[in-house]
Amino acid sequence: IKDIIVTLFIALLLVILVVFIFIQDWRATLIPTLAIPVSLIGAFMFFPALGFTINVLSLLGLVLAIGIVVDDAIVVVEAVQVNIAKGMNSKDATLDAMAKVTAPVIATTLVLIAVFIPVAGMAGITGLLYQQFAITIVVSVIVSSVNALTLSPALCSILLKEPKPYGGPLGWFFKKFNQGMDKTTDAYMSFTNVVARKLKRSVVFIVIVTIAAGIFGGMVPGGFIPEEDMGxxxxxxxxxxxxxxxxxxxxxxxxxxxxxxxxxxxxxxxxxxxxxxxxxxxxxxxxxxxxxxxxxxxxxxxxxxxxxxxxxxxxxxxxxxxxxxxxxxxxxxxxxxxxxxxxxxxxxxxxxxxxxxxxxxxxxxxxxxxxxKAFTTFQATVPQRFMDIDREKALKLGINLNDLYTTVGAFMGGSYINDFTRFGRLYKSYIQAEPKYRVNEEQINNFFIKNDVGKMVPLATVATIRPISGPDYTxxxxxxxxxxxxxxxxxxxxxxxxxxxxxxxxxxxxxxxxxxxxxxxxxxxxKASGQLGIILTFSLIFVFLILSAQYESWSLPFSILMGTPFAIFGALIALWAGRMISPTFENNIFAQVSFVMLIGMAAKNAILIVEFANDEFKKGDSLFDAAVKAARSRFRPILMTAFSFILGVFPLVIASGSGAEARKVMGMALLGGMSVATLLGIFMYPMLFVLIGKLAGYEKKREKLKAVEVENKLT
Missing domain, CATH: 3.30.70.1430 (Multidrug efflux transporter AcrB pore domain)
Structure with a gap:
């Protein structure tokens, strides 16, 4: 637990650093930073009601939550900063920003909740392990969402102002960083314009990535729970x-x-x-x-x-x-x-x-x-000695059978007599024959039993011993x-x-x-084998239903979910590469938790683009123009949230000590999955919006709707 707490603080510092580098304003950085303790403490408050304790699994869930809970606050702060840069005051900028980002914040929260519902409902020990992660993360995300819709806007209206440029080395660094971001954004937009027009080729690329994910899934061997260094x-x-x-x-x-x-x-x-x-x-x-x-x-x-x-x-x-x-x-x-x-x-x-x-x-x-190595301790031919008691003869000689059995047991194995006190301590006394008197079966002649008239009868008179073989135990x-x-x-x-x-x-x-x-x-x-496919399928179904209800559309959620193979592909590549370093990187229960989380995180990034593109499309832009605008406006926030999550899980990759193997597997899967999902997804999400829009006939439906409205006005 101590190691995970250290990991928790390292992840916290890295996330704050990323936010500050992107936002470049300590006031604005403070708002997402405050969201972290608020969300984590809020999760702790629910632990007693849920019957949870602060253990390794729940703390590991909180480490993962750090990179997630800042996302909503980052989206709010970034939107407010854009409005302030346009000349709006902090209050108006906040109100305008919240009108734009409330729907995406709610949608992303519902997605992360939905993706963990099938996991939380699993039975058995595997289900209990999943539940520790799932419920911890879900509670943190819910608190984070409430915080982003209430506390963060209030802090934005109070704290945010027109940022003043920094001087000195920090100012030079921010200047170079912004220049690099501008060049990266221009290059990104150039490539996105091409991808969004080449729909067939892009779809083929997605199919190839999906097939590759299946191939790498077969190359990464499965497991259950890694063997840990428990000391x-x-x-x-x-x-x-x-x-x-x-x-x-x-x-x-x-x-x-x-x-x-x-x-x-x-x-x-x-x-x-x-x-x-x-x-x-x-x-x-x-x-x-x-x-x-x-x-x-x-x-x-x-x-x-x-x-x-x-x-x-x-x-x-x-x-x-x-x-x-x-x-x-x-x-x-x-x-x-x-x-x-x-x-x-x-x-x-x-x-x-x-x-x-x-x-x-x-x-x-x-x-x-x-x-x-395979072995057993069972042996069926252990040399033994069978003592055959002549009961009739023993009774004729006046020997009580219970006394006989007690005597044999005391001589051969020992028998407790009583306790005695000596030197202020309590000692137990036992009786047992000396080893030299029980070396072989002939020593039975040295054992005597008192009969009912007080005479000592040799045990050999009523008992014979013969060698046999059999198991020590069954x-x-x-x-x-x-x-x-x-x-x-x-x-x-x-x-x-x-x-x-x-x-x-x-x-x-x-x-x-x-x-x-x-x-x-x-x-x-x-019992748990073969459940990964079921879990991922149900997670996707739940997310699809949530998004369909959110957008009141059966087609729009496909533009969000079709990018999830990138995340799974990245996670499997990372695990496959990790096996070159250590065989402990396997597709075990911790990797599977990562896959479920990556579905939610990939969908979260897609929502930021698709939500904005859908709004622009409703305002009258074409599918292509709406997608391009969304890509440009959401590029920086997506990178910010992605880097926050990636650096938030990076301490898991380099973990050491007790429980390190589980943390390494989970960290490697999340690091690879989120990196690839971000690298490929930012190009594919705009294209997918255009593709689904064309297949579903969004523009034709809009023209028909306009024609109906014009006809209604004329009549």
């Missing part, structure tokens, strides 16, 4: 079957010595006789908890430290399976990171049958290039006897690719009377 990791130790607790303790100490050599590992805690993966208490297992030093005090990530530790464990620890692994991405969903698949015996076969097919499955899985999943197979994807592969590989292996290896089911995080990932 700790686990080590599981598995000795050969029936190994003693003492041997497990010896191996644990060897592992501790290896881990102690790494200065990045601060604390080491060991628990022998317990398997972290199976959750069973067995004598041949142990687990170690390694706590890392603070992120600021180390250069290596937890993943890198785990890889280094595993490399040494594989070469230096003999006679045991020892490996380190990270915690699950969501605490409580599984015992560790990676995948978890349950192999189910639906034929009611023996544990040996299940174990044999599990071994075949693991062998085939480990040969697949997408699987880094587990059931969906009522079937099952074995859990865990592991992780190979380097460079994602969890989704690992799941697909396991499905292929299961189809090839498992017999007909066996099946598989996903467990823990893998179950949630499987």
């Amino acid at each position: 700790y990791f686990f080590v599981n130790i598995q000795l050969p079957d029936a190994a003693s607790l003492q041997r497990a303790d010896v191996v644990s100490q060897q592992v501790e010595h290896i881990m102690a050599e790494y200065e990045e590992i601060e604390y080491i805690t060991t628990a022998t006789g317990y398997s972290m993966l199976s959750g069973a208490m067995t004598s041949n297992s142990a687990m170690i908890f390694g706590s890392l030093v603070d992120w600021s005090e180390r250069d290596l990530t937890a993943e890198e430290i785990i890889a280094m530790v595993n490399k040494r464990l594989m070469t230096e620890i003999k006679g045991a399976q020892v490996f380190a692994f990270g915690p699950p991405a969501i605490p409580g969903l599984g015992n560790g990171s990676g995948f978890s698949i349950m192999l189910q015996d639906k034929g009611g076969n023996t544990p040996e049958y299940l174990a044999e097919n599990t071994i075949n499955f693991i062998k085939a899985a480990n040969e697949h290039p997408a699987i880094g 587990s059931r999943f969906n009522l079937f006897r099952s074995v859990e197979v865990t592991g992780g994807p190979a380097e460079g592969y994602t969890s989704e690719q690992a799941r697909v590989a396991l499905k292929e292996v299961a189809a090839e290896v498992l017999p007909q009377d066996m099946s598989y089911a996903w467990n823990a995080m893998s179950f949630q990932e499987e």
